[in-house]
Amino acid sequence: MTTLIEAKDLRKKFGAIKAVNGINLNVSAGEVLGFLGPNGAGKSTTMRMLTGFLEADSGTVQLAGVALDTDPLEARRRMGYLPEGAPAYPDMRVRDFLMFIAQARGFMGSEARHRVEQVIERIHLGQVLGQTIETLSKGFKRRVGLAQAILHDPPVLILDEPTDGLDPNQKHEVRNLISEMGASQGKAIVLSTHILEEVEAVCTRAVIINKGKVVVDETPARLVARAPEESGGSALDAVFRSVTSGDLEEAGQ
Amino acid sequence: MRRIGIVFRREFSGYFATPLAAIFLVVFLFLSSMFAFNIGGFFDRGQADLRPFFQFHPWLYLFLVPAISMRLWAEERRTGTIELIATLPLTMQDLVLGKFFAAWAFSGLALLLTVPMWWTVSFLGEPDHGVIVCSYLASWLTAGAFLAIGSAISSLTKNQVVAFVLCAAVCFLLLLSGFSVVLDFFRSWAPNMVVEGLSAIGVLTHFDSMVRGVIDLRDVLYFASLIVAFLMINTAVIDWRKAA
Ligand SMILES: Nc1ncnc2c1ncn2[C@@H]1O[C@H](COP(=O)(O)OP(=O)(O)O)[C@@H](O)[C@H]1O
Numbered sequence A: 001m002t003t004l005i006e007a008k009d010l011r012k013k014f015g016a017i018k019a020v021n022g023i024n025l026n027v028s029a030g031e032v033l034g035f036l037g038p039n040g041a042g043k044s045t046t047m048r049m050l051t052g053f054l055e056a057d058s059g060t061v062q063l064a065g066v067a068l069d070t071d072p073l074e075a076r077r078r079m080g081y082l083p084e085g086a087p088a089y090p091d092m093r094v095r096d097f098l099m100f101i102a103q104a105r106g107f108m109g110s111e112a113r114h115r116v117e118q119v120i121e122r123i124h125l126g127q128v129l130g131q132t133i134e135t136l137s138k139g140f141k142r143r144v145g146l147a148q149a150i151l152h153d154p155p156v157l158i159l160d161e162p163t164d165g166l167d168p169n170q171k172h173e174v175r176n177l178i179s180e181m182g183a184s185q186g187k188a189i190v191l192s193t194h195i196l197e198e199v200e201a202v203c204t205r206a207v208i209i210n211k212g213k214v215v216v217d218e219t220p221a222r223l224v225a226r227a228p229e230e231s232g233g234s235a236l237d238a239v240f241r242s243v244t245s246g247d248l249e250e251a252g253q
Numbered sequence B: 001m002r003r004i005g006i007v008f009r010r011e012f013s014g015y016f017a018t019p020l021a022a023i024f025l026v027v028f029l030f031l032s033s034m035f036a037f038n039i040g041g042f043f044d045r046g047q048a049d050l051r052p053f054f055q056f057h058p059w060l061y062l063f064l065v066p067a068i069s070m071r072l073w074a075e076e077r078r079t080g081t082i083e084l085i086a087t088l089p090l091t092m093q094d095l096v097l098g099k100f101f102a103a104w105a106f107s108g109l110a111l112l113l114t115v116p117m118w119w120t121v122s123f124l125g126e127p128d129h130g131v132i133v134c135s136y137l138a139s140w141l142t143a144g145a146f147l148a149i150g151s152a153i154s155s156l157t158k159n160q161v162v163a164f165v166l167c168a169a170v171c172f173l174l175l176l177s178g179f180s181v182v183l184d185f186f187r188s189w190a191p192n193m194v195v196e197g198l199s200a201i202g203v204l205t206h207f208d209s210m211v212r213g214v215i216d217l218r219d220v221l222y223f224a225s226l227i228v229a230f231l232m233i234n235t236a237v238i239d240w241r242k243a244a
């Protein structure tokens, strides 16, 4: 399978904090990678380096075969990005905002309108088109963020907490959309989340990071199988807790 | 070019999404004509020209330009939208220039709305239209230089109040260094070179000579280089620390 995201030894320091400390990732077409880790583990910082928003201190990124540092514009054309918190211009109306994104993505005239119509249909934004973004509920705001990320149908998707703030129905809907884009459209998707069952529901691969390093990289099913025997709560929770508090290495090996 | 145009359109229409644009235009029209009529003695001079009107523009811009420029980048940082636009297939120059030209066009619109003043003097007498065109250009270039400064300063912070105050302070220094009162003060004791230098970097030196109706390439170059220099600083700052 083609590798669409290839990150080698990414590192980033903020002052004395090593936010990301040597992360390697290869994501193939059709893979949906769940990026897990406690708050401050370095998930957002890693994603910001994958999208080129932050320059890595060292390491390289290739998106759909294009190196981010040698051809940043072409690399960005090949990816869609939902930043953490789904930022969007509060004063803009949903339709105008999506049109702006479509034009910035290089679509013109009727092609831009067509793309916007398509994504509106897909993400069910019809009822809020004329509303300004600041008046949207958290769920709709997140969906607008998702819409701008997939509008140009990119091979690579980077989604930072795509279901944060959605109600259970909306979560379900977004997860279906993500699975579909991975499985049947062959995109490479990286999504970060706090919700462990989300990983079981949509991801084909789970990567847990802690303190800027990858501590687990396997399928959700095998992750569950690693759960310590008599742990309370769900199996995934138990694995997550033990890995990110650093006992699993001793316990499992 | 196309990419700059897309940023420009979004930014320019952004001014009209809030009451900001209307307030700005009204305040500009009100203050500029009030200064002209009351302080500048527009009618008392018995001359058909717009000198008293233009004379106060740099001082008006001192407060009005930072009000526009403060949000240019600080707001993108505060709301996080910088992360969105910086990861679109647009270059930093596209963003910096698109934003700057939109702000500059907006200040140009404010100036255009003062054209009835021009009609009025044409109706009352026989003004020198060349001088008036020059004066409009001088005013617009001054606004442009201040906007470039403000845009660069806005890129340094996510706090709009800080951006406003710093921009006003820098513009004030540039105004002061060409202000005759200040120059006279220095002339009494400082070497001639210092006075000449201050006058050369001062906005008013260049503004005044253009308002008198003389288009000197050096004056235009002065404003152009201020704009270019500060937009380059702006681009470098954003590139250097996008997330902050
Ligand atoms: N712009 C920044 N300046 C300073 N420190 C930062 C910045 N961004 C993130 N950090 C720090 O880097 C670490 C990783 O943060 P982040 O990547 O946001 O974690 P996560 O998304 O996994 O919660 C945290 O300690 C955070 O405080």
Ligand SMILES: [Mg+2]
Pocket: A043, A044, A045, A084
């Ligand atoms: Mg995060």
